[in-house]
Amino acid sequence: MTAFPIQVERTRTLKDKPDIHTLGFGQVFTDHMFVMDYTEGEGWHSARIMPYQPITLDPSAMVFHYGQTVFEGMKAYVTATNEVLLFRPERNFQRLNHSNDRMCIPTINEAHALVALKELVQLDREWIPTAPGTSLYIRPFIIATEPYLGVAASKNYQFIIIMSPVGSYYKEGLNPVKILVEKQYVRAAKGGTGEAKTGGNYASSLKAAELASKEGYAQTLWLDSIENKYIEEVGSMNIFFKINGTVITPALNGSILPGITRDSILHMLHSQNIPVEERRISVDEVVEAYENGTLEEAFGTGTAAVISPIGEFKYGEQQILVNNNEIGLLTQSLYDKLTGIQNGTIEDTFDWTVII
Template identity: 70%
Template sequence: MSSTNTILTQLTTTPKEKPTVEQLGFGKHFTDHMFMMDYTIEQGWHNARIIPYQPISLDPSAMIFHYGQSVFEGMKAYKTPAGDVQLFRPERNFKRLNISNDRLCIPAIDEQFALDALKQLLSIDKDWIPSEPGTSLYIRPYTFATEPFLGVAPAKSYHFIIIMSPVGAYYSEGINPVKILVEKQYVRAVVGGTGEAKTGGNYANGLKAQEIASKEGYSQILWLDGKENRYIEEVGSMNIFFKINGKVITPALNGSILAGITRDSMLHLLKSKNIDVEERRITIDEVVQAYEEGILEEAFGTGTAAVISPIGQLKWQDTELTVNDGQIGEVTQMLYDTLTGIQNGTVEDSFGWIVKL
């Protein structure tokens, strides 16, 4: 499979009513069509098709339900002020999907074919892409085991699906700084586990801590490492950055941290602006000390869904750390404006990140 000519297309006869911008939210509405492809040992990946968005039928013993063999990606399509449709670094998402597939023993997909399929799906459902500021079309490619079998082993059959959802702002707080609770009991992942893969179990694993944090009035959890419970890893489902005494620091990728595409983009942007940036291990004690010395200047999370989420307050044990008087920092704002500008087509893309439809 190497071209869109091998994709069968069945268009819907009952188009759905599109939501208003006020109704968007995140991940609640879905476009008229979806892409789907199947895998078997005998045929490999085959039967590529674009069909009306619909339920899928699985055997009750399908292995996904029992052993969690699945991975997913998150990416976005944007409509520029001129009405053009563009993607942001989509090849990196499909490359990471295969890295996750490998970790979960799921057969690799043809990355170029997947991108071609996505472009064809987008061309069909492009009217679903909202154009209001802060909105986009969220794209969710995912693979999962379908074989009906209860033995613990890699499955012999899979689905690869792409669905799409028009979205507004990820957080109800918008771009305003959020309150973060540093988790001291639960861990998200450990080195040698599945932390660097984008698999559903990592997110289910974090729900309990997130539930507790929400009840205490915090938007997200700051995860520490699973071995010493000292080293900062991720914030919620995002990578995290701190600006301390003029230098921007983010935890180095270590096998338990997801290699965020937004994270990588931020590193490129910071370096292009000649801002001192470092990838290394950083402890929660170092952050607390920086706060006490008055040099904890900014903190923010990065990810596809939220882009950037400024952090206005961190709570670690009994200490509440207010960052930048609870206001958005200058570097945080610059990064947000620049990256969203590139994505939306209002800032020049000097990195070659944009793929136009």
């Protein structure tokens, strides 16, 4: 691999670090950030680590008007032996380039991105919290910066990485959450941008999430855009059901984000010889499983929450209680093993972690 020069400017004033026992999610940011520019004809250039600071953009920068942006989410952990671990970062940069392709953004060099990430994490490693359930959340993103109001792909971009020490994504922590099945709005359609990690997908989900919150639910369960019956995602996570001993998750169909935690869970289930199916599953099938007593567990997966057990669904006027609103044995086992691999307390037999 060719050398990848990164200019480093250290901050002159270090920030006060938050209490690691009271961390929220994505509210406090580390001392430094990574920035790299793209110019048509020149490619990606001017890689630099600099003090965390506001960015200055022209009001006509295309990201503001046409939403040409993508992002990723990953985490860093400190082990009991003071090693810093990343979890499958190469998959995140692969997915970032998949999103780039869908959003007409130039791809990045994934190896160079990993070099930059390692250097940034190493510089701000004192920000990685050590309390149980905490981590350093990492947010790489790309924005279109060309000042132009024509509807076209931008000719200029910035690739930025920022980092934030975080606790649990949901206030419930690992306690089961309540989910509202969304019947009016849809998250994405096949052929759209659902499988890309782009900001517009999340902006369009806010209305339904707001309505769900008013009813006391943590998130919405999205159904397909055509028949409004097949399950796709839950909030910003992939979803799994354990029905009559078999774990079922919706198959990737072009409108579902290919989650890296989802993929990790599938590998873990297969390694334990637990029956798994990736296929279409309707909300009616889940209701039927509840009514005949075979709906055993349900959980969401994603980088932010890792695994979030689901204790209740509301579908129309029907309340569906899962495992007496308690975390299931399989869900707990998967959570313990995955987080154990991530923080170095369990042997990584899958070769997923990267030591900095």
